[in-house]
Amino acid sequence: MASTEPYPSSPSSPSSSKLDPILRNALRYTISAKEYKTLHEYLITRSPPVLRQRAPPPARVNAIVRANNDFNAAAIRASFRVFIASQAGLQLWELITTRLRGGKPQKTISRRSIFPSPNLRLSLSLSLILLLHRLIFRFLTRLRSNISTKDATSFRRRNPRIARVLMSKLTPAAGSSLAGFALGAYPADQLRLTIAIYFATRAAEYVYNAFDNEGWFRSKPWWWGSWMMTPFATGQLLHAFVFDRDCFPKAYGDFILSHTPNYLQRRPGSYPPSLPWPEPHTIVDGLAEISRLNWPPFTSPILFPNNVSPLPSTLASISPITSPAHPSIPYLSCALLHPSNPSCSKTFLTYILTAFPPLVKFFTLIFTLFSLPRYRSYFSSPTKELDALAKRVLRMTLFITMAIGTSWGSICLFANTFPRHFLPTQRWFLGGFLGGLWAFLGRKGGRSNFLYSVRMSIDSTWKVGKKRGWWNGVKNGDLGVFVMGLMIINIIYERDASAVQGGLVRKGLGFLRGEGWTDQYIEQLQKDENSGDRGTQGERKEQ
Numbered sequence: 001m002a003s004t005e006p007y008p009s010s011p012s013s014p015s016s017s018k019l020d021p022i023l024r025n026a027l028r029y030t031i032s033a034k035e036y037k038t039l040h041e042y043l044i045t046r047s048p049p050v051l052r053q054r055a056p057p058p059a060r061v062n063a064i065v066r067a068n069n070d071f072n073a074a075a076i077r078a079s080f081r082v083f084i085a086s087q088a089g090l091q092l093w094e095l096i097t098t099r100l101r102g103g104k105p106q107k108t109i110s111r112r113s114i115f116p117s118p119n120l121r122l123s124l125s126l127s128l129i130l131l132l133h134r135l136i137f138r139f140l141t142r143l144r145s146n147i148s149t150k151d152a153t154s155f156r157r158r159n160p161r162i163a164r165v166l167m168s169k170l171t172p173a174a175g176s177s178l179a180g181f182a183l184g185a186y187p188a189d190q191l192r193l194t195i196a197i198y199f200a201t202r203a204a205e206y207v208y209n210a211f212d213n214e215g216w217f218r219s220k221p222w223w224w225g226s227w228m229m230t231p232f233a234t235g236q237l238l239h240a241f242v243f244d245r246d247c248f249p250k251a252y253g254d255f256i257l258s259h260t261p262n263y264l265q266r267r268p269g270s271y272p273p274s275l276p277w278p279e280p281h282t283i284v285d286g287l288a289e290i291s292r293l294n295w296p297p298f299t300s301p302i303l304f305p306n307n308v309s310p311l312p313s314t315l316a317s318i319s320p321i322t323s324p325a326h327p328s329i330p331y332l333s334c335a336l337l338h339p340s341n342p343s344c345s346k347t348f349l350t351y352i353l354t355a356f357p358p359l360v361k362f363f364t365l366i367f368t369l370f371s372l373p374r375y376r377s378y379f380s381s382p383t384k385e386l387d388a389l390a391k392r393v394l395r396m397t398l399f400i401t402m403a404i405g406t407s408w409g410s411i412c413l414f415a416n417t418f419p420r421h422f423l424p425t426q427r428w429f430l431g432g433f434l435g436g437l438w439a440f441l442g443r444k445g446g447r448s449n450f451l452y453s454v455r456m457s458i459d460s461t462w463k464v465g466k467k468r469g470w471w472n473g474v475k476n477g478d479l480g481v482f483v484m485g486l487m488i489i490n491i492i493y494e495r496d497a498s499a500v501q502g503g504l505v506r507k508g509l510g511f512l513r514g515e516g517w518t519d520q521y522i523e524q525l526q527k528d529e530n531s532g533d534r535g536t537q538g539e540r541k542e543q
Helices: 014-018 021-030 033-042 049-054 058-068 071-100 118-147 150-158 160-167 171-185 190-213 226-243 250-258 280-292 313-322 332-337 344-370 372-380 382-417 427-442 447-468 477-495 503-513 520-530
Strands: none
Touching: 071 118, 118 150, 118 160, 118 171, 118 503, 150 160, 160 171, 171 477, 190 447, 190 477, 226 250, 226 280, 226 382, 226 427, 226 447, 280 313, 280 332, 313 332, 332 382, 344 372, 344 382, 372 382, 382 427, 427 447, 477 503, 503 520
16 A cells, blocks of 8 residues: 555635634534534524524535645544544443343442543543554654655665665554554453454464465465364363363353253253252363363262262262263263263264254354345345355354364263373363364354454463463553554555455554545555556455
8 A cells, every 4th residue: 555645735724714713623623524514404504593693604614624634633533533432332332231131230420530431441542542543654654755855865865774764665554553552541451452362363364364465375275274273272262161261251151051952961840949950160160170080980879879979079069960870871071961871972963963953043143144234235146145144054053063062072082082091181172172173164254253263262371371370461461462463464454455354454444544434455456447457466265
C-alpha cells in the first residue's frame, strides 16, 4: 500500500470567522458537515424559532469544515465516536448478559471516581489507540515525504542511517503501531490477555500467508494445512481440563460437559434426592485422581461384598457410580465412565449416535446466523448456497462429535492397551491429540475454528505455566505482545495486502490509518482489472 501524502492543507475561509470560535471548534471536533446537514434537516428545523435562528446553516458548517480540512479534527471526531459507540455497546452487553443470568444490573456508582470502571477504561483505550495511530501514521508519512525532497539532501548526507529508516515505506506502518500501548489504560485482566493473544496469532497467520504468496510452500503436500495445529491444542486443553481446570476456558468446558451424554453419568431419576451424587466436575476430578494412582483395577462390591474399602479414600465421592457398576468391567476408569455397559467400543458407538443429532441442530443454528449477512446469495442461487451450508454443518458436526468422543474413548483404549504405570497423566494429552486429528474433516474453510482452539490453548498454557512456576509473567508483557502483533500486521498489510485475509480486517486497518472504511486492496484489484492489468495476485484461498 503506497504511503503518499493524502492530507493537503487549504487556507482558511472568511466565512468561518463570522462564527463564534467556541461553537466553531465544537462543530469541527464533534460532527461532520454531512452529519450536521442531516441533524439540521430532521431536528433543528423542527425546533423552536430561537434555536433555529442561533444554529448556523449547513452551508456555513460545510464551509468551515472544507476550509480547514483538518485531519486532526477528523481523527478526534472518529476517536470520540469510537469512545461513545464502544461505551454504549459495552453497557448494552452488560445489561443483556445480566438479564440473561437472572440478575439485576448494578446501580451503585462509586463516589470517588468513575475512572475505575472497566468499561470506561476499555472505551478510553480503544479511542486513544485510534487517535494516536492516525496521528503517528500521518506524521511519519509526511516526514517521509519531506525527507525525500531535494531540500532535505543535506540531512540525508549527514544522517544516512536515520534517513534510510525514515524513508522506508514500512516506517509509518511500524511506528504507528506504538499507539497500541494505549491499551494500558485498560486494567491488566483476562480481556487484555485475550486481545494480545489474538493479535499475536493473527500476525503469525498473516506472516505465513505472506511466505505462501512468495512461494515458500509451493511444494507442500495436499494434506498440509492449519488443521495440523488442532491436535496439539486439543491435547493441551484436555490435559488442562482434567488437572488444571482453573486454567481452562469455562465456556469451552461447559460445552464439552453438556455434549458428553454417555461418559458422564447424570443423577438417575429414581435415585433418592437425600443421597449425594457426584457432579460432572467431580467425576472429572475422580478421573484425575485415578490417573495419579496409576489407573488401578476395579474391585466390584457386587463380587466382593465383604470388602470394606473397594475404593481408595480419595475416590470416595464417586462411589455412587462405581458401586453398582457391572462386575465384568476390569478398570476403575471404565467403571466410572460407563458403569452399566462393560463394552468400551459399544459405549463409544452409542455416544456418537447420541451426541450427533443435538450437535447438528446446534451448528445448523450457528452457521445459519452467520450466513444471514449474505442472504442475497441465497435468493440468487439457493441450491448452491444451501448445499454449501449443509456441508459446513456436517463437517463441523462430525469433527466436534468425533473429537469429543475420541478424547473420552481414548481413556478406555489406553487403559486396556498401556501398562498401568506408562504415561499415567500424560496420556490425557495423547487422548486429546487423537481427538484433534478429526480436524482433518473440517480442514476446508475451518482455519478460523482451528486458530480459535490454538488461542485458547496458548491462554491455558500460559496460565498453567504460571500456576506451576514454569515461568513468571513480565509486568505489562501483554502490551508488548499486542504492540508487536499490531506492528507485524501493519507491516504485512503494507507489503502484501493480499496476505491479510478478510475484507473486514483490511477495512479496519484502513480505518486505523484514516483512509476510510474501505477495502483499498479490492478497490485496487478492480482498477487493475478495468485497466487490463490482471497480473495482480488475487485473494488466496483458505486451507
